[in-house]
Amino acid sequence: MSELSKDQYYVPHLAKWPIVGSIGLTVTVLGAINQLNSENPGTPWVLYLGFAIILLMMFGWFGEVIKESEDSLYNTQVDTSFRMGMIWFIFSEVMFFAAFFGALFYARNFSVPWLGGEGTGLSTNEVLWNGYEGVWPTNGPADMGGRFEIIDPYHLPLVNTLLLLASSVTITIAHHALRANSRKQTIIWLIATVLLGATFLFYQVEEYVEAYTHLNLTLGSGIYGSTFFMLTGFHGMHVTLGAIMITIITIRVIRGHFKPESHFGFEAVAWYWHFVDVVWLGLFIFVYII
Amino acid sequence: MKYVIVILLLFIIFSLGSAMFYLVKGQGKSQNTVRFLTVRVVLSVLLFLFIILAAKMGWIETHSPHFLNP
Numbered sequence: 001m002s003e004l005s006k007d008q009y010y011v012p013h014l015a016k017w018p019i020v021g022s023i024g025l026t027v028t029v030l031g032a033i034n035q036l037n038s039e040n041p042g043t044p045w046v047l048y049l050g051f052a053i054i055l056l057m058m059f060g061w062f063g064e065v066i067k068e069s070e071d072s073l074y075n076t077q078v079d080t081s082f083r084m085g086m087i088w089f090i091f092s093e094v095m096f097f098a099a100f101f102g103a104l105f106y107a108r109n110f111s112v113p114w115l116g117g118e119g120t121g122l123s124t125n126e127v128l129w130n131g132y133e134g135v136w137p138t139n140g141p142a143d144m145g146g147r148f149e150i151i152d153p154y155h156l157p158l159v160n161t162l163l164l165l166a167s168s169v170t171i172t173i174a175h176h177a178l179r180a181n182s183r184k185q186t187i188i189w190l191i192a193t194v195l196l197g198a199t200f201l202f203y204q205v206e207e208y209v210e211a212y213t214h215l216n217l218t219l220g221s222g223i224y225g226s227t228f229f230m231l232t233g234f235h236g237m238h239v240t241l242g243a244i245m246i247t248i249i250t251i252r253v254i255r256g257h258f259k260p261e262s263h264f265g266f267e268a269v270a271w272y273w274h275f276v277d278v279v280w281l282g283l284f285i286f287v288y289i290i
Numbered sequence: 291m292k293y294v295i296v297i298l299l300l301f302i303i304f305s306l307g308s309a310m311f312y313l314v315k316g317q318g319k320s321q322n323t324v325r326f327l328t329v330r331v332v333l334s335v336l337l338f339l340f341i342i343l344a345a346k347m348g349w350i351e352t353h354s355p356h357f358l359n360p
Contacts, residue, residue: 076317083314090310153352154345165338168331175324261319271306271313274327278306281334285295289341289352 009077010068017061024053036219062248069265070257079264086268090275093238097279100234104227104286108136112223115141139222148225149215153288156207160200161284164239167196168277171246175270181260183253190250193273197243204236231287238276245269291349298337305330 028050035041068074116134117125125132129141137150151157174189208229211217219229249269252258258266309326316323344350 079317087310087314158342161338165331165334168334172324172328172331175327179321179324262317267313267323270327271309271323274306274309274330277334278302278330281299281302281337285299285341289345289350 008075010073010075017057017064020053020060021057024050024057026050027053058244066252066257066265082264082268086271090272093275096234097231097282100227100231101282101286104231107223107227112136112138112140137224139224142222144222145218145220145225146216148217148221150217150224150228151207151211151215151288153284156203156210157284157288160203160207161280163196163200163203164277164280167193167200168274170196171270171273175266178253178258178263178266179260183256186253187250190246190253194243194246194250197239197246197273201236201239201243204232204239228287231283235276235279235283238279242269242273242276246273291344294340295337295344295350298333298340302330302333302337305333 028047031044031047031050035044035047112134113119114121114134115124115129116132118134125134132141134141139145139148170189170192174186174193177183177185177189217225217228219225221228246269249266252265305326309323309330312320312322312326341350345352
């Protein structure tokens with residue numbers, strides 16, 4: 001493909017990765033549904049296959065875009081389209097987390113108090129759930145999943161907040177270093193960010209093991225279990241994705257990609273990491289503490 | 291004291307949003323994105339320190355660790 005002028009739009013030929021990504025997501029969701037609904041689900045091979053296809057899509061698609069970018073195939077038109085793509089992607093992310101935070105807010109402030117007899121829920125409480133107090137945290141009046149305990153916010157979640165905050169500090173130092181054209185510093189601080197993110201994920205898994213084995217807090221623990229695991233679980237997936245993307249950005253910096261005045265790939269991934277950290281702050285406050 | 295947490299959170303979201311605005315609007319030459327992201331990190335560290343202080347001083351109550359459905 002020859003170099004494009006400023007006004008020409010670059011249309012990629014045979015873009016196979018979007019459909020590969022769609023297949024990957026479909027297989028992943030089917031695997032997850034099977035895992036959650038079967039009596040004896042066994043090893044989640046379908047789920048693993050879904051993840052594998054998504055990873056294949058990521059590496060294939062990232063690889064193509066990086067190669068095209070380094071071959072100078074992109075002009076200012078394409079640069080603008082990348083930025084537009086970023087804002088739509090983030091808009092979808094904000095709406096995604098807004099839905100789950102919204103569910104938590106609605107359950108805590110409306111549904112549970114109504115079942116406990118507040119407002120117009122007086123007769124509901126007396127006739128259907130007499131004796132139910134409607135105090136958060138709760139697995140609901142039917143005692144879904146049985147008695148459970150909740151995670152102490154000032155142990156593992158506190159450590160994890162510190163880890164993720166530290167990783168935001170390190171990626172910000174890397175960002176300043178890249179703008180100052182100090183590559184060695186950029187690489188060191190990016191590696192530190194990935195390591196802090198990986199440690200966060202390790203402790204998050206520890207927390208889940210603790211919840212399932214000692215606290216009887218599971219995805220089946222009524223409204224508390226559902227909102228807790230959906231919010232923290234999807235956040236964990238975002239940290240995983242962010243850590244993979246920062247690893248790729250680090251390899252690119254090592255290979256000499258990006259310039260102090262032109263590094264959209266770096267800046268978009270750094271922003272994504274900051275976003276994931278802010279979501280965690282919200283989780284730490286609204287899920288774990290309050 | 292809850293208001294301090296909410297106000298700090300709102301400022302954090304505002305600086306993150308401003309960084310996004312300059313990320314999308316600029317061509318990578320402006321310093322504004324990294325500036326607002328730095329402000330975001332500093333505010334977040336302050337919020338974290340305030341939460342620790344508030345918990346120590348008993349200004350915020352947590353629902354943990356309670357046994358449920360006794």
